[in-house]
Amino acid sequence: MADRSGLLLRHVLLLLGAAVMLAPFVLMLSLSLKPPAEIFAPEFRLLPVQWAAVEDYTAAFTKVPLARFLLNGFIVTFCIFTAQALTALPMAYALAKLRWQGRDTAFLLVLAALLVPPQVPAIPLYIALWQLDLLNTYAAIILPSTISVFGIFLMRQFFRTVPDDLIAAARMDGLGEFAIVWRIMLPTAAPALAAFGCLSFIWNWNEFFWPYIAVQSEQLMTPPLGIAFFSDTEAGTSWGPLMAAATVATAPLVLAFLLAQRAFVRGVTMTGIK
Template sequence: MPTLLKGALRHVVLGAGAVVMLAPFAMMVAISLKSPGEVFAPTFKLLPDVWYAHQNYAEAFTKQPLARYLLNGVIVGAAIFFFQALIAVPCAYALAKLRWCGRETTFVFVLLGLLIPPQVTAIPLYIGIWQLGLLDTYAAIILPSTISVFGIFLMRQFFRTVPDDLLHAARLDGLSEFAIVWRIMLPMAVPAMVSFGILSLIWNWNEFFWPLIVIQSEHLATPPLGVSFFSNAEAGTNYGVLMAAAVSINAPLILAFLFAQRWFIDGVTMSAVK
């Protein structure tokens, strides 16, 4: 009986947590389906009396270039992840499998890098981007995020689970260390790479602070920055259209996670073995 009670209590707590987490998304979707009159009605109903979804979503893509914002998010997110993976994989391999002086000290600095908020380095990064003449370009958004200390840490944890005997056999077959990284370690690390890719995509897709200060052209705006253009201080904000834009921007992230959730869970759990 105590076991059943604990199980029921656990499910109640988890269910309550799920409701709290999903409630804002449910309200976002509900408002995106309503007319302006229903949005400001004195009583809230989850489903609208008159479905206004077509008008809201059509206006979201015509009032602002929302499709362009989504494309910018894909370009920026894909480019950042490519460079992050290109740097993180060999660095993680060196920290996990190679023996060299200062390895543990270097790993400590990697862990310290996880503790530094991105806002701390914003001013020197902005000055550097300005001196390079890259402000208001894709490069201004991409370059500061090309090195991910979290990616190095995550991949290092996964590589530590790979048996050393496999690497010794590869060396005996004549493979160089770079060949081992890209031909053996990387294919084995697909679950960890998927986990890293999902987390990187979510972080960079939702990034608002850095694009806000380096981008001035509307056609280069990332999805969160583009949503801010839907607010009109003079005419007031049409919350139905605003929520339709928010749903359109969050939908790709949800679909990507649902598609890759098995690899995501495998990568996180396998990286936490050691």
């Protein structure tokens, strides 16, 4: 009886936590379907009396080039993840499976880098990109994120679970270290790479701080920057189109997590991060 009560209590707490997490998204979706009169009505209704979904979502795509912002988001996140995977895999392999002087010190530096907020190197990065004449380009958004210390740490934790006998057998077959990384470790690390890809996609898709500094052209802006166009302190915020744009920008994140859910959970548990 006590076990059932404890199980019931845990499920109730999980349901309450899920309700708290989902409430902002439900409110966002609800407001994206309502006309202004109902958005500012004193009483709250989850579903609108008069539906304005067509008007709000049409305004979201016509008031600003939202489709272009979404395309920019996919380009930036894909390029960043590709660069992060290409750098994190060999670095993590070297930290996990190769024996060399200073390996433990290098890993401590990786752990220390996890403590550095991304805002700290913003000014030096901005000056460097300005000197290279790369500001207001895709490269200005992508280059500062090409190396992920979290990705190195995550993949290193996973590589430590790979048996050394597998690597020894690959070396006996004549494979070099780089060949081992791309032909042996990469397929083995697919779950961890999927977990990291999901996290990288969510983080870089939602990134506002650095793109806001690095680009000024509307044609290069990512979804978070584009959504800011709906906020106007003088004319008033268009809450219906704003919530519609936010819903459209959030949908790829939800879809990505649902598609990679099993691989994400498997990858995180196999790396020992619990």
